[in-house]
Structures are given as structure tokens and as C-alpha cells.
Amino acid sequence: MIDLRSDTVTKPTEAMRKAMYNAEVGDDVYKEDPTISKLEKLAAELLGKENALFVTSGTQGNQIAVLTHCVSGNEVLLEKDSHIFYYEGGAISAFTGVQTRTISGVKGAMNPDDVQAAIRGEDIHEPETGLICLENTHNRAGGAIIPVENMQAIFEVATNAHIPIHLDGARLFNAAVAEGKSVKEFTQYTDTVQICLSKGLGAPVGSIIAGSNEFITKARKWRKRLGGGLRQAGVLAAPGIIALTEMVDRLAIDHENAMYLAEGVNNISGLSVINAVDTNIVLVDTTDKGIPSNMYVEKLKEAGILAVSFGPTTVRLTTHFDINREQVNEALTAIQRI
Numbered sequence: 171m172i173d174l175r176s177d178t179v180t181k182p183t184e185a186m187r188k189a190m191y192n193a194e195v196g197d198d199v200y201k202e203d204p205t206i207s208k209l210e211k212l213a214a215e216l217l218g219k220e221n222a223l224f225v226t227s228g229t230q231g232n233q234i235a236v237l238t239h240c241v242s243g244n245e246v247l248l249e250k251d252s253h254i255f256y257y258e259g260g261a262i263s264a265f266t267g268v269q270t271r272t273i274s275g276v277k278g279a280m281n282p283d284d285v286q287a288a289i290r291g292e293d294i295h296e297p298e299t300g301l302i303c304l305e306n307t308h309n310r311a312g313g314a315i316i317p318v319e320n321m322q323a324i325f326e327v328a329t330n331a332h333i334p335i336h337l338d339g340a341r342l343f344n345a346a347v348a349e350g351k352s353v354k355e356f357t358q359y360t361d362t363v364q365i366c367l368s369k370g371l372g373a374p375v376g377s378i379i380a381g382s383n384e385f386i387t388k389a390r391k392w393r394k395r396l397g398g399g400l401r402q403a404g405v406l407a408a409p410g411i412i413a414l415t416e417m418v419d420r421l422a423i424d425h426e427n428a429m430y431l432a433e434g435v436n437n438i439s440g441l442s443v444i445n446a447v448d449t450n451i452v453l454v455d456t457t458d459k460g461i462p463s464n465m466y467v468e469k470l471k472e473a474g475i476l477a478v479s480f481g482p483t484t485v486r487l488t489t490h491f492d493i494n495r496e497q498v499n500e501a502l503t504a505i506q507r508i
């Protein structure tokens with residue numbers, strides 16, 4: 171099987187497994203796990219924030235960020251196709267008790283004027299705007315890179331209104347590598363950020379949230395409340411350290427493979443690529459094939475390719491560490507045959 175469902179399917183490398191075996195550990199609820207501390211310090215430095223916290227997943231990291239920034243009854247502004255709105259089971263409403271106000275973006279990027287217009291004023295009838303969430307790269311926009319200039323403009327709007335910004339940076343390293351920038355160039359325009367270690371970076375488990383010391387102290391408490399206080403978690407942090415130190419630059423290979431895949435798909439009659447393929451995600455429109463995407467995904471599976479349905483006539487293909495150029499060619503041959 172050629173598994174193009176997601177970059178979450180990557181298996182830990184041999185170096186990661188060895189690092190897990192050799193990891194020095196302690197009880198991290200007592201802050202006594204040296205490997206966790208090392209990972210958190212490294213991540214905080216890379217992300218340009220005072221402090222960082224290891225969390226079990228990207229979803230948990232985003233949820234803790236909203237819990238820490240907001241109180242129940244607040245309103246959160248976020249893009250209409252953002253992961254926090256679309257794919258987290260309504261958790262910010264269930265846990266923090268906030269309501270969401272969505273803004274339609276272009277390629278995942280919200281217009282700063284729309285954000286400004288959505289911020290609530292001082293009115294006894296209205297909820298208070300508690301948080302603005304950004305997503306970079308933007309998953310449902312096909313791994314689209316949100317330009318730094320757009321983030322800066324929204325940050326200025328937010329700062330003037332004294333509203334914090336949280337960045338869902340599950341795939342922020344993909345954006346940074348594709349643009350030849352450091353992740354700090356993006357995170358400077360945020361108060362807090364979440365990054366996934368277990369997507370393109372290849373670690374088996376975990377995410378990082380980063381922000382001020384004050385934010386992380388409160389976030390640590392929320393993590394404990396949610397049952398995310400881990401004990402000898404250094405075995406999970408060790409591959410995370412390798413993810414951040416050895417796996418970042420190679421994301422460029424995934425991007426090249428995605429672009430190559432997209433060019434191949436565009437040459438197959440009846441299929442067309444919808445997105446610009448900024449990074450490692452290819453969105454394929456199946457309309458001209460005359461069948462819904464879930465049926466097309468079944469046909470792909472019969473031909474040995476795993477993909478996900480991403481809309482009634484949209485299929486998502488994602489390249490990652492465990493997919494090489496030869497497998498991309500095999501996938502294209504199989505798609506051609508279908």
C-alpha cells in the first residue's frame with residue numbers, strides 16, 4: 171500500500187527508536203524528566219518564545235491554548251475551514267465554553283479588515299472577543315502557506331484591541347522550509363503557538379505549545395486537568411528532539427514530491443489539482459470523473475493507494491517521510507490505470 175492519507179502515518183526512524191531506548195527519564199509531573207525539559211527548552215528557542223510545554227497531541231495543544239487564553243462566554247475568531255473549528259469535535263465549545271465566529275479566508279488567509287470588523291465592542295449584549303486563531307500551513311486550503319505579511323497585519327489588529335493570537339502551527343515547519351524562513355519569522359506575530367512533532371517531522375507522538383512563562387504555567391495546570399500530565403515521558407520526548415533537529419530540512423523533499431505528484435495528476439484526464447501545492451498536500455477534484463470522492467477513494471484503495479475524501483468531490487493526497495519518488499511514480503501509474 172502507498173499511504174498518502176496523511177503525514178501522521180510516518181513511523182519513527184531507527185535513530186528515533188534508539189533515542190527512545192536510551193532516553194534519560196524521570197517523573198515529568200514533578201518536572202523531573204531531563205529529556206522532556208531538553209525538548210521543551212529546544213522548542214521554546216526555535217519558536218522564539220519564553221517557554222514551551224510537551225502535550226500529547228495537536229488537538230490537546232490547541233484546546234489547552236484556548237482554555238488558557240479564554241473564559242466561558244468569550245468569542246473566538248477563526249477561519250471557517252480551520253482545524254480548531256472543523257476537526258476538533260466542537261471541543262472549544264465543550265471544554266472552554268466559548269462560541270466561535272468564523273471568517274472566510276482566501277487560501278486559508280483571513281483578510282485583516284474582516285478580522286478587525288469581527289472584533290466585538292463594549293456592549294452589554296455582546297460576547298467579548300477572547301482570542302484569534304490562525305493556522306499555518308492551512309490544512310483544508312491544501313497545505314497553503316499563510317504569508318508572514320498577513321500574519322503581521324492580523325497581529326497589529328489584535329494587539330491594538332488587546333486580543334491574543336494563537337497559531338495552530340501543526341505544519342508550521344513545512345511553511346518555514348518552503349519559504350526558506352525560520353519558524354520565528356512567523357511566530358513573532360503570535361502570542362502562542364502549537365506545533366506537531368508527529369506529522370511531517372516523523373516523531374511517533376506529541377506536540378509542543380509555546381508562549382510566555384505565565385501562559386505556560388497556566389497551560390501546565392490545564393494539561394494536568396485534562397489528564398495530560400505524563401510521567402516518564404522522556405521516551406516520547408527523545409524522538410521529538412530528533413524531529414526538531416534532524417527532520418526539518420528534509421521536508422523540502424516532501425514538497426518536491428507533492429509538486430511532482432500534482433503535475434502527474436494534472437496530466438491524467440478527468441482529474442485536476444485544485445490547490446497551488448505550496449507544501450506537501452495535493453487536493454484533487456474528481457468532478458469530471460463523475461463519481462463522488464469517497465467512491466474514488468475506494469477505487470484508489472483497490473489499486474493500492476490510500477487517500478482521504480476531503481469534500482464531496484475532493485480527494486487529499488499527502489506526501490511524507492515514508493513516501494519516496496518511486497512510490498509517487500507507482501501511485502501515478504495506478505491512478506492513470508483507474
Ligand SMILES: *Cc1c(COP(=O)(O)O)cnc(C)c1O
Nearest residue numbers: 227228229230253305309338340
Ligand atoms: C493534525 C492537525 C492538528 C491536530 O493534531 P493531532 O495531533 O492529530 O491532534 C491540528 N491542526 C492542524 C492544522 C492539523 O493538521
